[in-house]
Amino acid sequence: MKNYPIWKSFTVISLVLLGIIFAIPSIIYDENSENWFLKNKINLGLDLQGGSYLLLEVQLDVLYKEELDNFADSIRLISRDKSTKIENISLEENGLIVSFNDNNKIKEIRDSFFQMYRGLFLQINSNKLIIKLNDDYKKNIQDSAIKQSLEIVRKRIDETGTKEPLIQRSGKKRILLQLPGVKDPERIKDLLGKTAKLTFHIVDDENTSALQNNLAPFGKIIVSDMYDINIKYLLDKKSAVGGENLIDAKGSFDQTEGHAVSFRFDTEGAQKFGKVTTNNVGKRMAVILDGVVITAPRINSAITGGSGIITGDFDAQEAADLAVLLRSGALPAPLEIVEERSVGAGLGADSIAAGQIAAIIGMVLVCIFMILIYGAFGALANVSLIVNLFIIISLLGTIGATLTLPGIAGIVLTIGMAVDANVLIFERIKEESLKQTKVFQIVKNGFDRAMSTILDANITTLIAAVLLFAFGSGPIRGFSITLSLGVIASMFTALMLTNFLVYMYLSFANKKELKL
Amino acid sequence: MFGLNKIIPFEPNINFLGLRRNFLIFSILAILISICLISIKGLNLGIDFKGGTLIEVSTKNTSIGELREILSSSYSDVSLQEFGDENIILIRLQNKSNQESIETVNSVKNLIQDKVVEFRRSEFVGPTISSELLYRGFQAVSFALIAILIYIWLRFEWQFGFGAVVALTHDVLFTLGLLSILNVEFSLATIAAILTIAGYSINDTVVIFDRVRENLRKYKKLDLVELFNLSINNTLSRTIMTSLTTLLALVSLFIFGGEVIRPFALTMIIGVIIGTYSSVFIAVPTLLIFKFRPQDEND
Numbered sequence: 001m002k003n004y005p006i007w008k009s010f011t012v013i014s015l016v017l018l019g020i021i022f023a024i025p026s027i028i029y030d031e032n033s034e035n036w037f038l039k040n041k042i043n044l045g046l047d048l049q050g051g052s053y054l055l056l057e058v059q060l061d062v063l064y065k066e067e068l069d070n071f072a073d074s075i076r077l078i079s080r081d082k083s084t085k086i087e088n089i090s091l092e093e094n095g096l097i098v099s100f101n102d103n104n105k106i107k108e109i110r111d112s113f114f115q116m117y118r119g120l121f122l123q124i125n126s127n128k129l130i131i132k133l134n135d136d137y138k139k140n141i142q143d144s145a146i147k148q149s150l151e152i153v154r155k156r157i158d159e160t161g162t163k164e165p166l167i168q169r170s171g172k173k174r175i176l177l178q179l180p181g182v183k184d185p186e187r188i189k190d191l192l193g194k195t196a197k198l199t200f201h202i203v204d205d206e207n208t209s210a211l212q213n214n215l216a217p218f219g220k221i222i223v224s225d226m227y228d229i230n231i232k233y234l235l236d237k238k239s240a241v242g243g244e245n246l247i248d249a250k251g252s253f254d255q256t257e258g259h260a261v262s263f264r265f266d267t268e269g270a271q272k273f274g275k276v277t278t279n280n281v282g283k284r285m286a287v288i289l290d291g292v293v294i295t296a297p298r299i300n301s302a303i304t305g306g307s308g309i310i311t312g313d314f315d316a317q318e319a320a321d322l323a324v325l326l327r328s329g330a331l332p333a334p335l336e337i338v339e340e341r342s343v344g345a346g347l348g349a350d351s352i353a354a355g356q357i358a359a360i361i362g363m364v365l366v367c368i369f370m371i372l373i374y375g376a377f378g379a380l381a382n383v384s385l386i387v388n389l390f391i392i393i394s395l396l397g398t399i400g401a402t403l404t405l406p407g408i409a410g411i412v413l414t415i416g417m418a419v420d421a422n423v424l425i426f427e428r429i430k431e432e433s434l435k436q437t438k439v440f441q442i443v444k445n446g447f448d449r450a451m452s453t454i455l456d457a458n459i460t461t462l463i464a465a466v467l468l469f470a471f472g473s474g475p476i477r478g479f480s481i482t483l484s485l486g487v488i489a490s491m492f493t494a495l496m497l498t499n500f501l502v503y504m505y506l507s508f509a510n511k512k513e514l515k516l
Numbered sequence: 517m518f519g520l521n522k523i524i525p526f527e528p529n530i531n532f533l534g535l536r537r538n539f540l541i542f543s544i545l546a547i548l549i550s551i552c553l554i555s556i557k558g559l560n561l562g563i564d565f566k567g568g569t570l571i572e573v574s575t576k577n578t579s580i581g582e583l584r585e586i587l588s589s590s591y592s593d594v595s596l597q598e599f600g601d602e603n604i605i606l607i608r609l610q611n612k613s614n615q616e617s618i619e620t621v622n623s624v625k626n627l628i629q630d631k632v633v634e635f636r637r638s639e640f641v642g643p644t645i646s647s648e649l650l651y652r653g654f655q656a657v658s659f660a661l662i663a664i665l666i667y668i669w670l671r672f673e674w675q676f677g678f679g680a681v682v683a684l685t686h687d688v689l690f691t692l693g694l695l696s697i698l699n700v701e702f703s704l705a706t707i708a709a710i711l712t713i714a715g716y717s718i719n720d721t722v723v724i725f726d727r728v729r730e731n732l733r734k735y736k737k738l739d740l741v742e743l744f745n746l747s748i749n750n751t752l753s754r755t756i757m758t759s760l761t762t763l764l765a766l767v768s769l770f771i772f773g774g775e776v777i778r779p780f781a782l783t784m785i786i787g788v789i790i791g792t793y794s795s796v797f798i799a800v801p802t803l804l805i806f807k808f809r810p811q812d813e814n815d
Contacts, residue, residue: 362768416763417716427754458719463715471655472652
């Protein structure tokens with residue numbers, strides 16, 4: 001072995017061995033292995049192993065409007081205290097404009113209101129009080145809503161028994177979910193699509209004219225029935241007790257009532273519930289879920305035990321799902337699904353199989369071609385190419401990257417492009433062989449001259465791949481990862497491994513002249 | 517040492533630049549046609565950029581017509597398509613709102629439940645997301661082009677940077693034009709393909725430019741046209757070899773990689789061919805605009 005430094009051979013051989021050894025976990029692919037070594041396997045993306053990707057958007061507008069409604073109620077109370085009549089309250093996009101009959105006490109009203117809600121923008125314009133939600137106030141609402149939503153979503157997903165879900169905030173008002181292995185995405189979407197805001201209200205059956213005119217007096221609301229929107233109830237606007245006081249809910253079955261949900265309150269809830277039912281025996285109590293009345297049974301006697309059941313026209317699954325929703329709590333605002341990508345396990349397996357076939361056939365074709373064109377040198381380049389593939393696989397496994405279908409495409413593409421560095425070197429060697437006859441000098445010059453071209457050429461591809469990673473989403477990122485790893489690995493294999501192999505070959509074959 | 521490379525003339529001496537006017541006219545026409553096609557016919561936008569719902573099902577003993585009949589009674593804007601295999605059917609729907617789509621998927625699934633063996637995939641992209649994705653894709657392509665150019669600028673003289681821009685713009689527009697004619701679906705993967713093509717085409721261009729620069733130093737007296745010809749010929753076998761191995765891998769991906777990846781593979785195949793062509797016939801001749809040597813002005 002002429003002029004080939006020991007340390008260099010050692011480095012090349014150990015890197016190649018590491019590349020091959022760390023590809024083993026991904027090749028064996030034992031899904032449940034706890035072995036520290038076998039755990040270094042490639043993570044399959046949802047498009048390959050099957051599962052659901054969901055992007056949810058918190059409907060903040062609903063929250064803002066709710067907050068403005070609260071303001072309106074507070075203003076009404078304050079102005080009643082100050083005995084000032086309100087002429088009109090108009091709801092604008094970002095605020096409220098309250099017009100009073102006279103503007104004597106408008107400053108006092110403003111100050112009392114300010115005591116309750118600090119950080120709002122308040123402005124007086126003759127008899128009008130303008131209340132605006134400014135950006136900071138909105139941001140607070142937004143942040144706490146997202147935080148709460150994340151927690152509730154996590155609880156609901158846990159209830160479905162999904163293994164290793166990924167649930168995280170994405171951008172300002174979105175939540176991203178990756179649910180591997182989910183077989184029934186529709187059920188999950190149903191669970192996430194409900195706010196599950198549960199409240200109990202006393203029904204006002206005496207004021208029949210309000211229902212006829214469809215006009216709720218102050219402190220009351222009109223709510224329709226869940227199963228028949230023509231049935232309306234007049235209810236106290238303030239709820240007697242709400243879902244936040246629930247500590248447990250279960251689907252249950254009752255001989256007379258059918259499927260139902262039984263629930264239990266915490267101490268505070270039990271006290272409230274006990275008090276309300278004691279004071280309102282004989283009246284009806286409506287159970288409202290997300291703005292509609294599920295049921296409105298009559299209170300026959302005070303309920304002080306802190307537990308009860310909700311009956312409705314449920315089947316077993318509906319009762320169980322409602323129990324899940326009640327247990328995990330209400331979302332602060334509705335969530336809207338803005339993107340969904342669900343892949344069944346069958347398609348995922350097909351994609352893996354197809355990708356493997358494409359990679360193997362692509363590899364064989366390229367290898368045959370290289371041998372046809374470059375003979376023995378082509379065979380050496382093929383060894384590099386195969387090692388290159390092992391290195392990509394082992395890097396993917398050890399850095400915990402996710403392999404997606406476009407990622408497989410990236411690997412196949414790399415197989416075709418990886419020989420480029422070898423080709424550049426061989427072509428240079430070919431040129432050098434015309435200029436001189438010393439075999440090792442030819443090879444050395446060939447590698448040296450090709451080096452800067454190889455770097456230039458590969459860095460442009462890397463730039464494209466990195467930007468693709470920065471701007472791409474999910475599966476496309478998988479492509480940019482495999483492409484980048486492939487490009488980096490191909491530079492190593494060409495400049496170091498092929499170099500080593502060529503020197504070895506020339507030393508052992510004892511070549512006196514080189515014609516490529 | 518054996519090798520077919522001995523059959524290819526070892527020192528090719530093809531007068532590429534002699535034909536530059538013909539190729540220039542060809543490319544200008546191709547680009548103009550592409551621009552017309554993109555703006556008039558447009559691209560076949562997939563749900564990533566158009567929004568909507570897509571459901572892939574595998575069926576048994578059911579014809580596509582039967583499914584179409586069931587679905588079109590409920591949906592006016594439904595389209596069905598066999599997807600690589602007569603038992604695998606792709607259902608596409610346009611949705612107006614996010615909420616609607618959730619209900620749509622559910623009801624479509626209920627309608628065809630008993631005809632279907634497996635729901636292989638369902639995708640939904642809402643209107644806000646699709647416009648965001650389009651914007652981000654556009655951003656990615658623009659930033660990549662700019663970054664590549666800055667790199668070329670740093671490594672070469674600015675004239676080479678200009679040649680590279682012309683070639684890259686040519687490749688991207690020409691590829692988009694062909695995608696429009698062939699009605700290939702334009703998706704997120706297409707953006708990835710276009711970026712990779714940009715990287716690949718520049719890669720090819722850089723190798724030739726590298727040689728041009730080397731030859732400029734080596735042959736101080738040589739006429740520029742001859743020098744460019746020489747540089748292209750020097751690197752010709754590499755240009756052909758790399759394009760062929762890349763195409764071999766891509767054709768394998770196109771044929772065996774499965775239906776989902778096929779548009780990506782096709783776009784890449786088109787792009788690699790155009791990119792190789794442009795490196796030789798567009799990028800290098802562009803350099804002739806510039807006088808690299810003062811004495812050339814006397815010619």
